[in-house]
Amino acid sequence: MKLTPHSREWYARLARELGGYRHPWTRVLDGPDPELTFDALLAERLGPGVRVLEAGCGHGPDAARFGAQTARWVAYDRQPELLALARDNAPHAEFCLWDGRGAVPDALRGPFDLIVSRRGPTGVIGHLPAVAAPGGRFLYVGPTLEVPQVPERLVAVGWTIHGEWRVSVRAWTPRWEDWVTRCEWMGEEARQEDWETRATARGLPYQEERYVVLAGAE
Template sequence: MSDRPHSREWYARLARELGGYRHGWTRELDGPDPELTFDVLLAEQLGPGVRVLEAGCGHGPDAARFGGEVGRWVAYDSGPELLEQARANAPHADFHLWNGKGTVPDPLRGPFDLIVSRRGPTGVILRLPELAAPGAHFLYVGPRLDVPQVPERLHAVDWDILGEWRVSVQAWAPTWEAWVTRCEWMGEEARLEDWQERATPRGLSYREERYVVLAGAP
């Protein structure tokens, strides 16, 4: 992909070429997907009367999978192409175009019992006081073992961190092209000399990492 990673044009290209916000590289894991921790915690928070706000919903996979288990699933994203796909994937959910800045659009005002962000924007944390219902929870998963702005922003709005999980699994990029795409996603440099020196018949090894946080309203 030639567009700057995580730019507006880059997300539009993902929607066109991959059919959504999906990993664009082939990978092999030597253990369970580390993101399953988020899935388990999310499922535990759901129920018939729960009102959910999803920040950075992409093409709507979580709304499609979990939205039918709650009272209301509302989501937003900054990419109109991804939102178009989300509406088709999860017609029972309510999707809106927003970049998380400025005035909160009326349909996103809530209040919500659960606010979630799967590898999405962390700026929503600073808006929790105006979005959350009393006793609400916030659930986040990020693509590294540490995402410092998450605990920092939770502290800034006086939300309590109820739990943190750091999960790391051995992974393999089987081809040079897969390694280049993976590095692009992560904002890292793909060095051909590293590939030539370290690659095995399985490809190049790396750690697939996730940082998961569950927080509660004060």
Template sequence: MTLIPHSREWYARLARELGGYRHPWARVLDGPDPELTFDALLAERLGPAVRVLEAGCGHGPDAARFGPLAGRWAAFDAVPELVAQARLNAPHADIHGWNAKGDIPDPLRGPFDLIVSRRGPTSVILRLPELAAPGAEFLYVGPRLDVPQVPERLAAVGWEVRGEWRVSVRARVPTRQDWATRCEWMNEPERLPEWDTHTGPDGLPYREERYVVLAGPPA
């Protein structure tokens, strides 16, 4: 059965086959990982008094890595298979099933000092007024140089963008199947012919892009 990319069933298959929310294609970066900007901004905001909510935690890599640096690390994901894996990978974190819509589960009501999302659901932005403590911040990283719904939704809830970073690193995919898998993941079928026209001896060069945004309520 062909699954719709980024459907709940599609993510569940990734969890079963790859052991988590992982990119199912090979790539080689020719520079630093563009998500290091997000990592640095996140790490400098953590501390024993900071309460963190992670939206779209996947199999829990950030909860496992950064959770011990926070006073509390709560997280959610909409895919039950990923929630189960995250609980195993980050047993110290408080992880629940939710899709950022409908009633907020009691354990996720907060308030939280920092709400983070690594390529997770932007729908959580619309819930920031309900989840955030006074003076809280929102930190997000997305898979393209522009993710228009992020500033749009921040404006809709009256939060201000305090910083934006657009990071682009040259990368290569080694095989045609890797490129096809990436195009499916990114919903970019129009880029499939690039393999036939731009491939070199080391594979197909492209740009690995990230958009990082830091936001908060009006001062």
């Protein structure tokens, strides 16, 4: 049965078959991974006194990689199958099942010095006043060069964008099957004529894009 991309059932299959929230297609980049910008901004804001809330943590790769560098790393996700993997991958972190709707659970109220979302839900922005410590920061990375709801929602809660980065790197999908999977993931149409007219011995070129935002309450 074909599952709707990004549905609960679809994420459950990713957890079961891929062991987490992972891109299920092969790609080759011509330059540095565009998410390295997010990594660098995150790493320089961590420290033994920093309390972090992560929205949409998936199987917990960031909690596993960065959590030990903080005073507290708390994360949530709406998908129980991914949270089960996250608890195994990052036993030092705290995890909560939540879909970002309604009142913030007590376990997620913090306050937190840094709220992060790596390609995760933007709905957390509406909860920033409830979870952020004075002087708190919000760091986000999205899968396209423009994610309009991010600046719109930040304005709505009175937060200011301190920096925006738009990073684009040429990438290649070596097989037609990879291109189909990538387009499905991104909500785009995979057209056979594009493959037939544009693909080379390396595969089909496209741009791997990221939109990174750093914001604060002042």
